[in-house]
Amino acid sequence: MPLPLKLQKSGQISLQTQIFEQMRGMILEGRLRPGEPVPATRALSEQLGIARNTIALAYERLIAEGYIETRRSVGTFISMQIPEGALYAATHRSVVPARGTRRAKTKTESPGIRSQALVNPHRRRFVADFWVGRPDPNSFPRKTWAKLISRRLLSAGSALTEYRDPSGFIELRRAIADRVRPTRNIATDADEIIIVGGCQDGLNLVSRMMLSPGSTAVVESPCYQGAAFLFESFGANIFPVRVDERGLDCRQLPNAKNAIAYVTPSHQYPLGVTLSLERRLELLAWAAETNSYILEDDYDSDFRFHGAPIAALKGLDRTGRVIYLGTFSKCLGAGLRLGYVIFPPELVDRARHMKTLMNNGQPWLEQATLADFMESGGYERHVRRIRKLYFSRRNALLAALEKHFSGGEIIGDEAGMHLAWRLPRHLPSASKVEKLAIEAGVGVYTLASGAAVNFDASAESERYLVLGFSSLTEREIATGIARLADVL
Amino acid sequence: MPLPLKLQKSGQISLQTQIFEQMRGMILEGRLRPGEPVPATRALSEQLGIARNTIALAYERLIAEGYIETRRSVGTFISMQIPEGALYAATHRSVVPARGTRRAKTKTESPGIRSQALVNPHRRRFVADFWVGRPDPNSFPRKTWAKLISRRLLSAGSALTEYRDPSGFIELRRAIADRVRPTRNIATDADEIIIVGGCQDGLNLVSRMMLSPGSTAVVESPCYQGAAFLFESFGANIFPVRVDERGLDCRQLPNAKNAIAYVTPSHQYPLGVTLSLERRLELLAWAAETNSYILEDDYDSDFRFHGAPIAALKGLDRTGRVIYLGTFSKCLGAGLRLGYVIFPPELVDRARHMKTLMNNGQPWLEQATLADFMESGGYERHVRRIRKLYFSRRNALLAALEKHFSGGEIIGDEAGMHLAWRLPRHLPSASKVEKLAIEAGVGVYTLASGAAVNFDASAESERYLVLGFSSLTEREIATGIARLADVL
Numbered sequence: 016m017p018l019p020l021k022l023q024k025s026g027q028i029s030l031q032t033q034i035f036e037q038m039r040g041m042i043l044e045g046r047l048r049p050g051e052p053v054p055a056t057r058a059l060s061e062q063l064g065i066a067r068n069t070i071a072l073a074y075e076r077l078i079a080e081g082y083i084e085t086r087r088s089v090g091t092f093i094s095m096q097i098p099e100g101a102l103y104a105a106t107h108r109s110v111v112p113a114r115g116t117r118r119a120k121t122k123t124e125s126p127g128i129r130s131q132a133l134v135n136p137h138r139r140r141f142v143a144d145f146w147v148g149r150p151d152p153n154s155f156p157r158k159t160w161a162k163l164i165s166r167r168l169l170s171a172g173s174a175l176t177e178y179r180d181p182s183g184f185i186e187l188r189r190a191i192a193d194r195v196r197p198t199r200n201i202a203t204d205a206d207e208i209i210i211v212g213g214c215q216d217g218l219n220l221v222s223r224m225m226l227s228p229g230s231t232a233v234v235e236s237p238c239y240q241g242a243a244f245l246f247e248s249f250g251a252n253i254f255p256v257r258v259d260e261r262g263l264d265c266r267q268l269p270n271a272k273n274a275i276a277y278v279t280p281s282h283q284y285p286l287g288v289t290l291s292l293e294r295r296l297e298l299l300a301w302a303a304e305t306n307s308y309i310l311e312d313d314y315d316s317d318f319r320f321h322g323a324p325i326a327a328l329k330g331l332d333r334t335g336r337v338i339y340l341g342t343f344s345k346c347l348g349a350g351l352r353l354g355y356v357i358f359p360p361e362l363v364d365r366a367r368h369m370k371t372l373m374n375n376g377q378p379w380l381e382q383a384t385l386a387d388f389m390e391s392g393g394y395e396r397h398v399r400r401i402r403k404l405y406f407s408r409r410n411a412l413l414a415a416l417e418k419h420f421s422g423g424e425i426i427g428d429e430a431g432m433h434l435a436w437r438l439p440r441h442l443p444s445a446s447k448v449e450k451l452a453i454e455a456g457v458g459v460y461t462l463a464s465g466a467a468v469n470f471d472a473s474a475e476s477e478r479y480l481v482l483g484f485s486s487l488t489e490r491e492i493a494t495g496i497a498r499l500a501d502v503l
Numbered sequence: 504m505p506l507p508l509k510l511q512k513s514g515q516i517s518l519q520t521q522i523f524e525q526m527r528g529m530i531l532e533g534r535l536r537p538g539e540p541v542p543a544t545r546a547l548s549e550q551l552g553i554a555r556n557t558i559a560l561a562y563e564r565l566i567a568e569g570y571i572e573t574r575r576s577v578g579t580f581i582s583m584q585i586p587e588g589a590l591y592a593a594t595h596r597s598v599v600p601a602r603g604t605r606r607a608k609t610k611t612e613s614p615g616i617r618s619q620a621l622v623n624p625h626r627r628r629f630v631a632d633f634w635v636g637r638p639d640p641n642s643f644p645r646k647t648w649a650k651l652i653s654r655r656l657l658s659a660g661s662a663l664t665e666y667r668d669p670s671g672f673i674e675l676r677r678a679i680a681d682r683v684r685p686t687r688n689i690a691t692d693a694d695e696i697i698i699v700g701g702c703q704d705g706l707n708l709v710s711r712m713m714l715s716p717g718s719t720a721v722v723e724s725p726c727y728q729g730a731a732f733l734f735e736s737f738g739a740n741i742f743p744v745r746v747d748e749r750g751l752d753c754r755q756l757p758n759a760k761n762a763i764a765y766v767t768p769s770h771q772y773p774l775g776v777t778l779s780l781e782r783r784l785e786l787l788a789w790a791a792e793t794n795s796y797i798l799e800d801d802y803d804s805d806f807r808f809h810g811a812p813i814a815a816l817k818g819l820d821r822t823g824r825v826i827y828l829g830t831f832s833k834c835l836g837a838g839l840r841l842g843y844v845i846f847p848p849e850l851v852d853r854a855r856h857m858k859t860l861m862n863n864g865q866p867w868l869e870q871a872t873l874a875d876f877m878e879s880g881g882y883e884r885h886v887r888r889i890r891k892l893y894f895s896r897r898n899a900l901l902a903a904l905e906k907h908f909s910g911g912e913i914i915g916d917e918a919g920m921h922l923a924w925r926l927p928r929h930l931p932s933a934s935k936v937e938k939l940a941i942e943a944g945v946g947v948y949t950l951a952s953g954a955a956v957n958f959d960a961s962a963e964s965e966r967y968l969v970l971g972f973s974s975l976t977e978r979e980i981a982t983g984i985a986r987l988a989d990v991l
Contacts, residue, residue, distance in 0.1 A: 130859035133666035152661035173640035176836030178621035216862035245860045348664030350867040371618035374704035379838040
């Protein structure tokens with residue numbers, strides 16, 4: 016049976032991606048069934064009249080994400096089961112405190128305000144500071160940026176003096192749409208994108224649209240403070256759901272209608288695990304059933320160190336329940352305050368009105384500069400360059416931990432700018448280790464210090480440290496971990 | 504009796520300002536009583552040991568604002584009554600529709616979202632477009648800005664890649680505090696200032712802190728859409744209060760506790776009148792009595808064409824009830840998205856937390872650039888330059904209106920970037936004039952089209968147009984008004 020693929024040879028989307036997406040769609044919809052053989056690359060190449068290598072690359076990606084599998088010397092088949100293990104690359108067992116149970120917090124009065132930790136007050140004193148979420152400051156493309164910004168500035172016309180479309184600069188929105196299509200598997204266009212002042216501004220925008228006192232906000236436990244505290248400030252009931260080695264435990268999702276669920280599927284914050292494919296589908300089904308929306312925060316998915324990038328949850332969404340949050344704070348820097356939200360079509364108008372009411376949109380000049388940087392290909396080169404750099408730094412951290420400590424466990428090191436370290440049994444609690452390390456001039460952080468909220472206060476959660484590696488040189492990493500070993 | 508003035512000769516505040524402020528304080532507190540003579544400049548000069556000219560300038564400002572008055576060949580005295588007319592420079596009578604009465608709108612359910620008009624869709628087709636709030640695009644200091652921005656960029660260190668204080672860049676906050684002290688009479692420092700993404704972001708910040716469904720939000724009628732629609736989106740009850748020739752009619756203020764009142768005392772939007780001193784004091788007393796806060800939006804006070812600048816309402820506030828909103832959208836441009844909020848001390852912590860939850864603060868680079876521009880004195884020179892330019896343009900508009908139309912009335916032309924024009928009786932309604940003008944390629948706008956909400960739908964309000972003049976050349980102004988006269 017030939018596969019019913021329909022390829023557009025002159026479109027913007029590569030043939031490889033088209034094949035990948037269409038086959039994935041057929042598998043998810045059950046039109047290709049588990050165990051069914053897929054055509055050999057040569058046969059499909061002849062059927063479609065395109066290079067065999069293109070087909071091979073599309074298959075490679077389907078294999079990497081677990082949709083198809085190869086049986087040696089037999090052939091390639093649709094995977095026998097939804098391949099949760101394939102999406103989830105880590106090999107670790109129990110990530111999350113086992114004793115905790117979910118716990119919904121109900122508030123009837125306006126809560127006191129608290130906000131996330133952004134800046135580490137100790138920073139300057141450290142030999143090595145493993146504070147999370149810090150891009151390498153020396154990698155910022157200063158000269159290119161200065162050149163692009165000057166050019167835009169001198170030809171700005173009235174762009175600096177007048178109000179513009181509060182959704183954001185159209186060229187930037189187009190560049191983002193063109194990028195997330197192939198890299199994140201999200202079929203979107205500029206009209207569905209709103210430029211925001213970083214992920215937090217996006218979360219705030221969505222919260223203003225969706226939350227009121229008594230709303231249900233599902234969060235991962237542990238999760239990023241900036242999300243949990245924000246939802247809390249709207250009077251929402253926070254409903255924490257445990258994360259295990261396959262991500263959010265979907266069996267615990269609440270029955271509440273019209274809820275929101277804030278998740279970090281690609282690289283869970285702070286634990287770093289990847290949400291399995293099975294659970295992704297469960298989560299989407301839950302959202303459709305309960306008329307809820309999923310907020311997918313894809314903060315550091317550009318840094319995947321092995322295999323093809325994991326597709327975004329939004330790429331699997333067939334019912335318009337996923338709101339996707341992207342940021343430039345990790346690939347470029349938090350000082351830019353630039354990010355974007357991709358909305359399901361029916362929410363876009365409301366989002367644009369709300370963004371206008373909130374702040375009339377983002378500054379023009381850096382949006383224009385970033386659009387130029389993306390269109391010129393400079394951004395993609397920059398991402399590849401720093402991915403390689405962070406990969407080396409991650410490896411240096413893994414090597415240092417292995418050299419000095421045994422019996423611990425590394426989690427979430429497949430991607431991102433930080434990893435979680437389950438302390439070896441012979442070491443004291445995470446808080447104690449943090450304290451001793453800081454006294455010795457090394458910054459390592461408990462979940463709570465690393466801007467996470469842990470809703471499960473069990474002793475097990477006191478065994479984890481988060482270690483950011485992206486802003487430290489390999490030498491600083493080696494020195495820092497050696498000193499930590501000395502002090503412990 | 505020598506005046507009990509205490510001057511600091513080596514402080515940052517000029518002697519002239521110190522004298523002005525201390526005498527004003529004594530008058531407002533009743534320590535100097537109406538009719539009482541003030542010392543001759545020569546006598547005070549001897550008492551204080553400072554130049555007579557400094558005293559004369561301070562007196563001139565007190566006279567300009569109506570606190571003291573000179574009786575020819577007799578001497579100078581404390582004004583016999585609180586000099587409402589002195590603060591209010593216009594000489595026009597009835598500004599506001601007389602028939603309307605206040606009208607509180609009560610909402611029990613979450614309202615539909617609407618947002619303010621930012622961009623005029625017809626713009627490109629026009630011979631002359633009197634759209635409001637547009638700075639002159641050619642006056643933006645492009646070259647200086649490019650130089651400053653490059654310098655900051657190349658020496659940025661980790662400022663671009665990391666999170667910073669969400670309150671805003673400290674050097675910019677200091678520069679703002681140093682500027683509002685002498686120009687707006689506001690005694691503040693950097694700690695009380697939060698940098699925001701323009702006035703709308705500031706309004707949103709305050710609204711998040713203060714409003715919940717059922718709160719009372721007092722607004723001027725007519726008022727800026729961006730404020731009224733925002734308050735509405737929080738479920739607040741909007742309580743419009745009529746504006747007459749002395750500004751907000753304070754007798755109509757509601758009894759509601761814990762309300763907010765959004766006002767534009769320096770140059771009412773859209774009508775352009777100035778809130779009289781008597782009413783300023785009434786408004787402050789109301790806020791203290793009802794435990795309410797006043798949001799002072801001082802959007803274009805840098806462009807005052809006659810006399811000394813009118814002091815800010817916040818400068819009169821002795822009880823910490825005024826939140827001051829400043830913006831760089833008018834003096835530099837809306838594309839920068841930069842403004843600031845000055846909070847009473849007891850609200851600052853809460854504001855900082857809320858700003859963090861909302862969006863982690865503003866982008867660093869343009870804050871740093873603006874700080875440099877202000878510190879170098881370039882900003883002050885820029886403001887003086889464009890004030891002169893806008894003064895010429897305003898005069899051109901007044902001349903053109905006078906040449907082609909008789910029997911109309913000009914309101915709010917003492918300051919700002921736009922004025923309101925009460926149409927001569929023989930002309931059709933404002934909507935009709937707007938429509939005819941647009942067909943003829945001239946943009947003139949009714950209150951509603953000019954981003955205002957008019958809560959009083961009487962026929963009288965249909966007699967007003969708002970005309971922005973700041974972005975048009977004198978020739979464009981003359982051509983535009985001539986063509987308008989032709990078409991009518």
